[in-house]
Amino acid sequence: MNHHTTDRAAETKITDAQSAALELANLPESTRNDALHAIADAIEANADAILDANERDVAAAEELLAAGEYTQAFVDRLTLSASKLESIAGMVRSVAGQDDPLGRTLAARELDADLELYKVSVPIGVLGAVFESRPDALVQIAALSLKSGNAVVLKGGSEATHSNRILFEIIVEAAADADVPDGWAQLIEAREDVQTLLERDDAVDLLMPRGSSSFVSYVEDNTSIPVLGHTEGVCHVYVDSEADLGMAADVAYDAKVQYPAVCNAVETLLVHESVAEEFLPAMADRYREAGVELRGDERVRDVIDAEAATDADWRTEYGDLILAIRVVDSVADAIDHINTNGSKHTESILTEDQDAAARFMHGIDAASVFHNASTRFADGYRFGLGAEVGISTGKTHARGPVGLEGLTTYKYHLEGDGHLVATYAGEDPRPFTHADFEGEWTPGRLSDREE
């Protein structure tokens, strides 16, 4: 595999990705899918070598775990196993099985006779992905990039260096054997290479940083490349005065306890004052049985035992079995609290009152706003988007869980017959017809139709 070395300068790698992107954009769907199946097969065929490399990373991490520098959860995320590799290969095949995001005609409009405009989906170009120390992240991002026809520059966590390196080499070799042009994926490893990546606005079209919100902010502050930021989730569940309290208890429990380490877990529970006394005591018992530490405002602490919440608690993503609780006076107060303290990620109202639900869903500025459902549903797989590259808390380009569609942009194709703008300007301008129609752009469409 030594023809895919990883020791060239980052500058060169990024330029190579830029060249490959133009070719990759026009690769037939069958080539991209065949390559994804070849990658899945190669991951399975090389499982032993991958696990050996991963063991080196895990051994190093365990030393730092013993020294108290890493958590067990961190080491767990880093660790691969035979069954985890199976599921990674399965994920790659499921990406291959998704509908082609490219070449879709998103809109078709006749501007005038024989003058037809088509909006066609195309890849973005070159993606830059900087992600955390989960080796499966590298495979997932590379697979989504290839399926969507994008070149990608990958930078994983240094703790996963050996795992990332072998996975990368397996991926590019399998793809090359399946006729994907060389250079479409690039691995950079040094911290200073990230700086190089941020500066290459001439070559990189979209950055996808994943990690802490301070890291994402650092990226946003230090590049002029557009950023699809996957930052923190300070998510809320609001139990309204008209909630079905049994349903509310189940949803509030699921949203916190089912998997507290993820960004779509609830961090603050808001409870309408009229149901606080009825709802909170039993809910608190149930949370405590699951080991959840509770922090509340004064009105919460009048009803249940809880640590006193500080202002910082309302803005904290615990990512752990800790929950802040606040009593509010109205839907409007709940909306205010969320718009002031939330991170625009995922918010849920429990109520049987449709007006209250509507006010909440209209009033909250967040990517996902739910009614009578757990915040944990905010996820590309559960939303039916297939695999996801992340959950965007930004408001432009793509918002919320981002799947393949978020890795595409569009081009306008105009098919004419010698049309001039002068015809539609001046003294006696010809009017446009501007009539939308159902149709797909295909090369030479206009002439085909005329024959």
Add this chain to the structure above:
Amino acid sequence: MNHHTTDRAAETKITDAQSAALELANLPESTRNDALHAIADAIEANADAILDANERDVAAAEELLAAGEYTQAFVDRLTLSASKLESIAGMVRSVAGQDDPLGRTLAARELDADLELYKVSVPIGVLGAVFESRPDALVQIAALSLKSGNAVVLKGGSEATHSNRILFEIIVEAAADADVPDGWAQLIEAREDVQTLLERDDAVDLLMPRGSSSFVSYVEDNTSIPVLGHTEGVCHVYVDSEADLGMAADVAYDAKVQYPAVCNAVETLLVHESVAEEFLPAMADRYREAGVELRGDERVRDVIDAEAATDADWRTEYGDLILAIRVVDSVADAIDHINTNGSKHTESILTEDQDAAARFMHGIDAASVFHNASTRFADGYRFGLGAEVGISTGKTHARGPVGLEGLTTYKYHLEGDGHLVATYAGEDPRPFTHADFEGEWTPGRLSDREE
């Protein structure tokens, strides 16, 4: 009008826009449209006062024109007239008449029984617009922002200060009378206020700078807010070996001469070597009659008289009656030249060969790629998007001519009945149904349907 003063600190104005944005997002379509009609009426009713203010700006500009600091074209763009005000008012009414870009259900998917996901269009939030010295730009951007439910912070060119100030005051007063919440539009005037705007990533969701590409680059380099950049257009017309040469001559002429000052005018003409001798001499005569200065490479200068083109010519937006011409050997060479030197704006091929057209349209990385049509069609109005906020040469969020849709984002609304993620995880997970359906999200939709 003195309750809408423009002398508050920029910080306060931006924060006020942020507060207004949440209210504005939920304003009924009828209120937004009524306000737009009120604005159009107020512009007509206050025409004399607007023209008086504009005269002050024009007088100052004419002094600098006499001193050689401004061009006549600059002063012309700054100058309003009664008929120009009529057409501005008409533009505002046409924005009011467009389909509502908000509250559209872009996708609906059943995740499981009684668990329905809707992707609904919503405003982005707070827009920051920094634009050139055309007073009509302020009205157009304010109208598009209001129609799309966005708050907007406006910064126009200082040469239009008096014109912008009175137009702004008329707009906010008319909108307030039509029940639009105060604060939705803000005018900032000082150069240092632009710096404040760039720093307010806590409040501003999208920046729309218009002007020189160095200005747009400055904005991109000095903010972490997403930027919808409207920069230069280095557009090409390629005359293929299989072109209808009569059609090609008309399109190449229209693309340069019909209005050379705009970004979608052609700057470089590429001609296949096999037709250069037949095509170029008559074409050059026609250009010269229109006053176009020609610059060519050596092979062009073998056939016609032209200045020698330098490397810089291939990358220059002349915005004037100047044209660079190059002879190329193939469609592939034309594509290479354009991908290397172009600005990803608008490119056109003239050919009767559908394969060549397809290669060109697939191979070019640009927002608009045309076949047998003038580059000048790349425009929001001609594309049928209604008024445009600009033409984006970026590749994320919105590309090419940007209309109202580019000023929206989306929210995911999930309607459930107490659904928990735990049900779909663990040992015996319930499968998702993930079935798309045709349907609009309306508040309480799930309960309505069940009744």
